[in-house]
Amino acid sequence: MPLAPLVPSDVIRAAFSGAMSEMYRTEVPQYGTLMELVAERNDEALAADPDLKARLERAGELDRLSDERHGAIRLGTAEELAFMARLFAVMGMHPVGYYDLSVAGIPVHSTAFRPVDDAALAKNPFRVFTSLLRLDLIENDALRDEAAAILASRSIFTPRAVELVELAEAKGGLTALEAKEFVAEAVETFRWHSEATVSRETYQRLADVHRLIADVVCFKGPHINHLTPRTLDIETVQRRMPERGIAPKAVIEGPPQRDCPLLLRQTSFKALEEPILFRSETGHEPGSHTARFGEIEQRGAALTSEGRARYDILLTKARTAANVDAKGEGAKDYETSLVETFAEFPDNHESMRRERLGYFRYAPTEAGLDAARRGSFETDLDALVEAGHVSADPIVYEDFLPVSAAGIFQSNLGTDAQSNADASGNKAEFEAALGRAVIDEFALYREAEARSIEATLKALRSAHT
Ligand code: OOG
Ligand code: NI
Structure with missing residues (x-):
């Protein structure tokens, strides 16, 4: 009997991304509204700016635009993270970068699982910002042990998902039929469960230390907490959100609005208060929990480490000059300070390229x-x-x-306050939990640029001879 062919991991990732989007749209209707708003504005922006459209087309980004989204989850244990890495690997998603959130008083550290090569990114760039709870930051020993014990007793993957990951690893991929089953099983891990696994009293003790700890520890699995479509014009979508009954956070995170967008700008709407059931002696008792929210993002140019260092300095300067409080007061001053501070960063692609502030993709004309x-x-x-x-x-x-x-985390924990705490990251511990080193994002961009230069010169050389 001939062997059934294996499907490319890109195809599995696209199916998974679609299935997640469908699930989240049913679970959180505001996400559907946000998707509509973004699609509407993207169409307008492309129609109004043929240059932008041509550039996106050259970069292979036009086709992926409406499929483009990222999600986020929070895991409780090293074992969960290690297996999550194997599950994502089946879909061609690998851990890129290390993010230390403890510097903002949030007890997690994170990576982003995403496709890494140009072709895979062009097919479907779905990524998942994945955080691991840092129980080491809970000072109370008894509470820390209790949280660890609760986490140790759950299994977040279905038995069939585990088998399919092992199967994919053993034979280097999955058939179309297996892939379909894999996606259905994988999605189960990210589903919302309205029944907490603990009593109200346990939930409250954990939430009193940090609400994020309760969110991770008290549920059956790492529910997807947001999915984020990519907009070409975040200012307009942010402005239109209230017209559709969605209240965005006070400020857009990241660099200011510019002619040549830098890195990433993001804004979110606050987490919804949702009814849940706690365990109780009589069975269940009703309560509520806030975890799930919506976010939009606008992506700009990847910066070199020199460019990024300048970005970090300017951002710190702007934040020091004007701070936003928990109610979002000071947002206008902060925006002004951001624009003024970033005025010294070149705002045209040619200067950015010549000064080696950003990475570029070259092609022969x-x-x-x-x-x-x-x-x-x-x-x-x-x-x-x-x-x-x-x-x-x-x-x-x-x-x-x-x-x-950190700003997105803060906002969906119910505050717009910008905080700068002073804990420190622990990349080595994160990588030990993950079971491998995270990939250096700068190396990926550097290599993409180098490959494009090589291909460009090769094409010119062969036209010449
Ligand atoms: C993740 C928050 C970070 C982003 O886009 O930077 C994030 C979370 O709340 O779990 O999603
Ligand atoms: Ni996000």
């Missing part, structure tokens, strides 16, 4: 290929770009930003 055919031979990239023989488009930032992520 028609004129360049013509010139090469007619005998021109030039290998100096700047000269080629200047002559219009090579195009240079910014590489889109595919990752997250720790200060922004």
